[in-house]
Amino acid sequence: MKKLAVLDVGGSAIKYCTMCGPGLEGKGEVPTPDGESHDPEPFLEAIEGILARMGDVEGLALSMPGEIDARRKYIRTGGALLYNYDVDVTEWEKRFRLPVEIENDARCSAIAEFSRGNLQGVNCGVVLAFGTGIGGGVVIDGKVLRGAHLFAGEASKVLTSWPERVCDPIANDRLWSSACSTKSLCERVAWAKGIDGCDGRQLFGWLEGGDEVVASVFHRVCNEIALQIHNIQCWLDPERVCLGGGISQNPLFVEGVRDAHRRFNAAFDNAFPDTDIVACRFFNDANLIGAYEHFLAMEQSR
Incomplete structure (x- = not known):
């Protein structure tokens, strides 16, 4: 079996490991070069630096943000990484x-959960990964849904409200990722407490300690997530929704969303179908595992 270099490119860090089977070896991370730059050279040099540490590898599997045509090896858009727009990966x-x-990061997460994790045996399932933004992946009939324009699962672009006038541009604060990502949750808690900032560890520490201000913000965000899961149910009727990202490792987050979802659906006059809400099995390793599985599948199909 081939030894592969596997990279998960995020907005703040590039996580990496080698894989030759199910295990992840030599895990590490380096900072992601400035995403607002249009110069790809620092990014490509960062990858070369990672590869130099790995010794002999026989392929490179990449999980990346953006609209990605995996079959053509072409990156249409790179999300927040402006140097990864209109990239022919055969040049890499x-x-x-x-x-x-290469494959979209949220779809890699869905591939990991379907192939080895908590979507195994599920006919229709969804992954929602919470981090800097919100990634989405959909599995239907054993296949990851990509959509007509490679846009299926772009959860970060889901709107929570419409501009006052149709001609107004869509402001970022109207996007779901600006309300319910892990980054946004921490920002909302910090604002409510009148402090400069906080991280997830502090947030859950306050929550466990009975901080009423933090609890109010947290439950409001859980309600907003439950609302969007309801909307997903109306379109896809998934058997299971897996919550991913580092925040999902805390049971308080998963139970908070699950409880809000139960209350939301119970408010309907007619019985609304339930869906199973669980944490992803692989958390922060999901994109690495999915990228590896995607490489093997694409190698076999080409």
């Missing part, structure tokens, strides 16, 4: 002298 193959396979 020439530079790195390795076969490269």
Whole structure:
């Protein structure tokens, strides 16, 4: 079995490991180069630096943000990483002298959960990954849904409200990711407490300690997540929704969303179908595992 370099490119860090089977070896991370730059060279040099640490590998599997045509090895948009717009990845193959396979990060998470995790055996399932933004992945009939324009699962672009006038631009604060991502949750808690900032560990510490201000913000965010899960149910009727990202490792988050969802659906006059809400099995490793599984599948199909 081939030894692969596997990278999960995020907004703040590039996580990496090698894989030759189910295990993840040599895990580490480096900062992601400035996403507001249009110069790809620092990003490509960062990948070269990672590859230099790994020794001999036979391929590079990448999980990345954006609209990605995995079959064509082409990145249409790179999300917040402006240097990854309109990229022909076959050029990277020439530079790195390795076969490269790429896939959208949220779809990698869905691939991991379907192939080895908590979506195994599920006919219709959804992954929602909470971090800097919100990623979404959908599995239907054993396949990850990509959509006609590679846009299926773009949860961060879901709107929570409409501009006052149709001609107004869509402000970022009307996007679901600006209300309910882990980053946004921490920002909302910090604002409510009148402090400069906080992280997830502090947030859950306050919550466990009975902080009423934090509890109020937390439950409001859980309600907003439950609302969108309800909307997803109306379109897809999934058997299971897996919550991912580092925040999902805390049972308070998963139970908070689950409880809000129960209350939300119970408010309907007619019985509304329930769906199973659980944590992802692989948490922060999901994108790495999914990228690896995607590489193997694409290698076999080409």
